[in-house]
Amino acid sequence: MTRRAVVFPGQGTPGGEISGRVEEVVRGVVGDGDVPYQLSVFARSVEVFHALRTRGVEFEVAAGHSLGEYAAAHAAGSLALEEAARLVAERDRLMREASRRNPGGMVAVIGVDPEEVVRVVEGIDGVVAANFNSPRQTVVSGREEALGEAVSRLGGRKIPLKVSGAFHSPLMAPAAEEMDRLLGEAVFGEPSIPMISAVDGNLLKSAEQIRSALRIQMLSPVRWVSVVERMVGMGIEEVVEAGEGGTLLRMLRDFEEKPVGRGAGELLA
Incomplete structure (x- = not known):
């Protein structure tokens, strides 16, 4: 069996159509209003992931780039869809407020x-x-x-970059402080597959490890190079990007030693 990783993009990528359970959960968070940008990206990524799982595609490990770590935590089985959607909506709000305060x-x-x-x-x-x-x-x-x-x-x-603020910099400190509190109160379960932290490339195998990684990620650099290196070290043969735009697959081209990159659409066609 092919050893696969699923990866989720972050800000700067588009959202997309959602339906069924994912749409129901998103509407439970935001009502009938506009869906915040970060929540739209998260929701589309999760929709694609669920479609892959419905097709019987299995993964050894999950990872996400910045915002994508919330989808990765859900894919790993550590964050319930409702809890993850609520946290992402708050993350969007807090980061927009921080960007207005500290452009x-x-x-x-x-x-x-x-x-x-x-x-x-x-x-x-x-x-x-x-x-x-x-x-x-x-x-x-x-x-x-x-x-x-x-x-x-x-x-x-x-x-x-077409982003609204100076993400992963000290200018996000007000947002990071409030997210730390929210994540401290959130419910995390033990993951069914591990998650690779984009903070340092470490393999996260427990609920508390995933919670801790999310608590520090907003002010930490995204070390995607370390994520890819960890996958290579694990013997991952194929990386599937669940989301729109193909950003992470394009990054993968720059690595000499790497798994094969595939868009989710190839597996869903």
């Missing part, structure tokens, strides 16, 4: 060694290396003026 942005730097990116931003107040997405792509996050200074000192290609 900023994010820029992907492509083709520069991650260590060089870290060296440059460590010398600039108000900007951090926020996402280590691949050996060729690192995202910096922070206040606009500091971001501008950082990217001016770096080579490579720079792509401003």
Whole structure:
């Protein structure tokens, strides 16, 4: 049997159509109003995951990029759908409020060694290396003026991200503090499959390990390189992205040693 991992994208990816149980739960959280962006991404990812499981597709491990870690915690069997949807809706609200209070942005730097990116931003107040997405792509996050200074000192290609704030930076501290409280009160169950933490690449095998990883993720860099390296070390042969846009599969191309990447649509066709 193929050893598969399921991975879930985060912010910057589109949501999509939902139905059945997932739609029912989302409406239970937000009523008849507009679905918040983060909740729409989460809901679509979970919808795709449930469709895969209905087709009999099984996974050895789950992982998520930033917001995607909530879908991963659900896929691992640690967070019930209702609890996860409620937490994601609160995360969306809190991060929007923090972004209004502490405006900023994010820029992907492509083709520069991650260590060089870290060296440059460590010398600039108000900007951090926020996402280590691949050996060729690192995202910096922070206040606009500091971001501008950082990217001016770096080579490579720079792509401003279409996000509403400086995620995974100290500017999210007010949101992180409240999410920490909410996660401390949330109900987590023992996972049926492990989850790889995008904070450090560690394999999470208990409810409390998953809770702890989610509590620190908002202010921590996303270390997706460590996630992929963990999968390789586990002998994962195939990575399936459950969600829209194919962002994580594109990142996978930058790795020399990697599992095969497949979109969920290939398995559902």
